[in-house]
Amino acid sequence: xxxxxxxxxxxxxxxxxxxxxxxxxxxxxSDYYLFWYKQPPSRQMILVxxxxxxxxxxxxxxxxxxxxxxxxxxxxxxxxDSQLGDAAMYFCAYRWRxxxxxxxxxxxxxxxxxx
Amino acid sequence: xxxVTQTPKHLITATGQRVTLRCSxxxxxxxxxxxxxxxxxxxxxxxxxxxGEERAxxxxxxxxxxxxxxxxxxxxxxSSLELGDSxxxxxxxxxxxxxxxxxxxxxxxxxxxx
Numbered sequence: 736x737x738x739x740x741x742x743x744x745x746x747x748x749x750x751x752x753x754x755x756x757x758x759x760x761x762x763x764x765s766d767y768y769l770f771w772y773k774q775p776p777s778r779q780m781i782l783v784x785x786x787x788x789x790x791x792x793x794x795x796x797x798x799x800x801x802x803x804x805x806x807x808x809x810x811x812x813x814x815x816d817s818q819l820g821d822a823a824m825y826f827c828a829y830r831w832r833x834x835x836x837x838x839x840x841x842x843x844x845x846x847x848x849x850x
Numbered sequence: 851x852x853x854v855t856q857t858p859k860h861l862i863t864a865t866g867q868r869v870t871l872r873c874s875x876x877x878x879x880x881x882x883x884x885x886x887x888x889x890x891x892x893x894x895x896x897x898x899x900x901x902g903e904e905r906a907x908x909x910x911x912x913x914x915x916x917x918x919x920x921x922x923x924x925x926x927x928x929s930s931l932e933l934g935d936s937x938x939x940x941x942x943x944x945x946x947x948x949x950x951x952x953x954x955x956x957x958x959x960x961x962x963x964x
Contacts, residue, residue: 768950778938779852780955787950826893830949835906838883838953840893 737762739829741841748817749849755802756812756844758827765789766832769803769810774843775823783825786810814846822848853877856941856956864964868929871959875922875943881905882924883944883953884916888937899924900947928961936963 738761748754760769771783786794786803793801798818802811814821827841853876863869875882884896895908899918910916913931918924928935938958944951 777957779957780940780942780953781852782952785950785952832949835898836949837895837898837906837908839895842892 739841745845747847758810770828772826773823852954854956862962871926873924873941879943881947883942885940
């Protein structure tokens with residue numbers, strides 16, 4: 736079974752600084768997708784960034800980028816120039832490419848952004 | 851606004867009761883997913899439907915059932931409720947249900963079982 740582990744329950748970053756959230760996963764599959772979702776206090780889950788396992792290039796979306804290490808099964812999220820609006824729960828998620836696959840989430844990291 | 855509508859936003863009920871949670875997917879999305887978010891178990895996948903048919907099943911209890919109707923809205927039925935069923939229930943939708951698709955989540959239904 737696939738598992739996703741986020742070992743940092745809470746992180747804190749100062750506004751305008753950079754923070755990295757860690758995620759590791761376990762799978763025997765070679766073709767899959769990885770995601771980072773953000774859950775602000777409004778509770779709604781919002782996709783931040785997506786990575787395809789067969790692509791070596793790390794995905795980037797504006798201030799958000801990932802460090803994808805397939806061999807190490809590691810998928811960290813880097814937030815640059817942190818803003819107050821980045822404060823939220825961040826969930827790492829995995830989904831195998833096959834049909835009837837499910838999106839498996841980690842336990843989340845709560846990010847605080849301070850002035 | 852994700853375009854996914856969930857009703858009701860809050861639900862308070864008693865043990866042993868039955869409730870129905872409703873989800874309207876984004877316009878054009880054929881696939882609907884249900885997730886349960888609780889403090890002790892995190893975000894758990896329950897079930898996925900694609901165009902009215904069940905596609906994938908996760909850790910859904912036998913007391914729970916779901917369906918997707920011809921107009922693509924979905925309902926999650928929870929029966930014989932227990933205290934441990936208290937959680938935030940999310941519905942999400944995507945275009946076709948493929949693994950690489952972005953899921954659009956609703957705001958959830960907060961269920962409290964007293």
